[in-house]
Amino acid sequence: MRAFSVVLAATLLLTTACGTTNSASSGGDCPNNGKVRFGVEPYEDPEKLKPAYEVLAKALATKLGCEVELQVVDDYAAEVLAMRNDKLEIAQFGPLGYVFASQKAGAEPMVSFADGSGKLTSYTAGIWVPKDSPVRKIEDLRGKSLALSSVGSASGDALPRYGLKKHTVEDVKLDYAGGHPEAMLSLINGKVDAAEINSQTLATARSAGTFDESRFRQVWKSEPIPNDPITVRGDLDPAFKDKVRKALLELETADVEKVGAFLDVTPPGPLVRVDNDTYKVLFDLATTLGLKEEDV
The missing domain is CATH 3.40.190.10 (Periplasmic binding protein-like II)
Incomplete structure (x- = not known):
């Protein structure tokens, strides 16, 4: 298995695909000089993922009043490392990637993907x-x-x-x-x-x-696995973290359904709140398998 540390150099060339979405205003209570960097792991072809996430990022930028830069990263480990090195403010992780992102980068889960009834979705x-x-x-x-x-x-x-x-x-x-x-x-x-x-x-x-x-x-x-969490970096201002969660929860189904299609969210629904307990099964899995940072 690849060592976690070898992706450091790759992270300098972080994005496989990226784009910037301008909001009505930047700066103010937006971190990183008004630019919020949103990372996504490449669980599908990045060229297919990018258009779907650009829709979500554009809607999020409008809700936040911040510029949102979308980054489809090289791999799971690069995304964790990028958040740990303060290169991302927001990131969507796979459930197991989140386990290590929470431990090594202070990632905090905000929301995940629900079906049309508002129920958190899962996959196998x-x-x-x-x-x-x-x-x-x-x-x-x-x-x-x-x-x-x-x-x-x-x-x-x-x-x-x-x-x-x-x-x-x-x-x-x-x-x-x-x-x-x-x-x-x-x-x-x-x-x-x-x-x-x-x-x-x-x-x-x-x-x-x-x-x-x-x-x-x-x-x-x-057994069913709860769907991917969208997280925020834990060392950010609490007021901003609250603002991110509120913005994500206020997104319309149309803003997230293209992403949801890749995650088998049928019928599509809004984003719903999740927390650390939502992913306990993955923390238990990592413990059972004895997984460590270098295994991701």
């Missing part, structure tokens, strides 16, 4: 194999190859490994593909015996027609 990790594979259950993966997403992903790394550990499946060749779509493609192209495909990636692939479920089957599924 899964392991899939070709339909004609002899693998029928997770125990049958012994001696097989398994494509995972990227180091530090809850559904694409930690939870599948936890599933293997729970079922005492040790001799599996793990292949980190670099992302959820890439792991799925490894399976489609026959490069591995099995692959993690979480419910969010599956929903996106269904919509795009890029995954034919009739050719594959799921042999393992995790």
